[in-house]
Amino acid sequence: QQQVKQSPQSLIVxxxxxxxxxxxxxxxxxxxFPWYQQFPGKGPALxxxxxxxxxxxxxxxxxxxxxxxAKQFSLHIMDSQxxxxxxxxxxxxxxxxxxxxxxxxxxxxxP
Amino acid sequence: DTAVSQTPKYLxxxxxNDKSIKCEQNLGHDTMYWYKQDSKxxxxxxxxxxxxxxxxxxxxxxxxxxxxxxxxxxxxxxxxLELGDSAVYFCASSLRGSGANVLTFGAGSRLTVL
Numbered sequence: 001q002q003q004v005k006q007s008p009q010s011l012i013v014x015x016x017x018x019x020x021x022x023x024x025x026x027x028x029x030x031x032x033f034p035w036y037q038q039f040p041g042k043g044p045a046l047x048x049x050x051x052x053x054x055x056x057x058x059x060x061x062x063x064x065x066x067x068x069x070a071k072q073f074s075l076h077i078m079d080s081q082x083x084x085x086x087x088x089x090x091x092x093x094x095x096x097x098x099x100x101x102x103x104x105x106x107x108x109x110x111p
Numbered sequence: 112d113t114a115v116s117q118t119p120k121y122l123x124x125x126x127x128n129d130k131s132i133k134c135e136q137n138l139g140h141d142t143m144y145w146y147k148q149d150s151k152x153x154x155x156x157x158x159x160x161x162x163x164x165x166x167x168x169x170x171x172x173x174x175x176x177x178x179x180x181x182x183x184x185x186x187x188x189x190x191x192l193e194l195g196d197s198a199v200y201f202c203a204s205s206l207r208g209s210g211a212n213v214l215t216f217g218a219g220s221r222l223t224v225l
Contacts, residue, residue, distance in 0.1 A: 032212065034213070036214075038152075041218070042218055042219070043203070043217050043218050043219050044154070044214075045215075045216065046213055046214070046215075049211065049213075087152050089154060093212045095212070098156055098159065098167055099212050101154045103152075103153055104152045104154070
């Protein structure tokens with residue numbers, strides 16, 4: 001019940017395309033759903049996050065879509081660029097409890 | 112100024128040796144963590160300290176011993192290193208009670224056990 005399932009494991013998209021990464025959770029007590037972005041040789045960094053009381057959140061080219069009834073959420077990257085190539089982690093937590101991370105998606109944007 | 116800094120960045124050592132990784136944060140956070148990232152990029156929490164008190168201790172061999180001298184520092188000591196300990200170890204910090212558990216990670220310490 002503590003798992004966050006993330007797919008796909010890896011994704012290759014042409015520049016300008018819209019990569020979509022999906023995550024699913026079981027624990028309905030989770031109330032915070034962040035996405036972290038990790039570039040090679042760096043630590044993960046918070047990219048965007050959403051709470052379950054909204055269905056969508058946009059920050060620049062990054063959008064989270066949230067479906068509370070299906071217990072699923074996804075990250076969309078509009079007009080993707082080669083500089084977006086990184087590993088993306090979805091996560092979930094409840095207040096100050098530990099964050100549960102998905103297994104990550106390696107995204108490669110072709111120039 | 113680096114928010115969460117870890118040293119060393121790279122560590123190459125022989126099996127059976129003992130090594131330490133140090134972490135310091137200057138964000139004023141009260142909670143610090145150690146995560147292990149393996150070759151498949153899985154991020155696994157190992158330990159968490161809040162105001163120097165251990166609050167999370169996942170199933171980690173007791174060869175791993177964290178120490179938090181104060182809330183700005185969290186060190187990781189590893190005894191009798193094994194090949195399977197090779198990984199990147201990330202330190203992170205957060206502020207409890209802020210309503211959202213936002214982690215700030217260090218750049219990682221890559222440990223290679225030969």
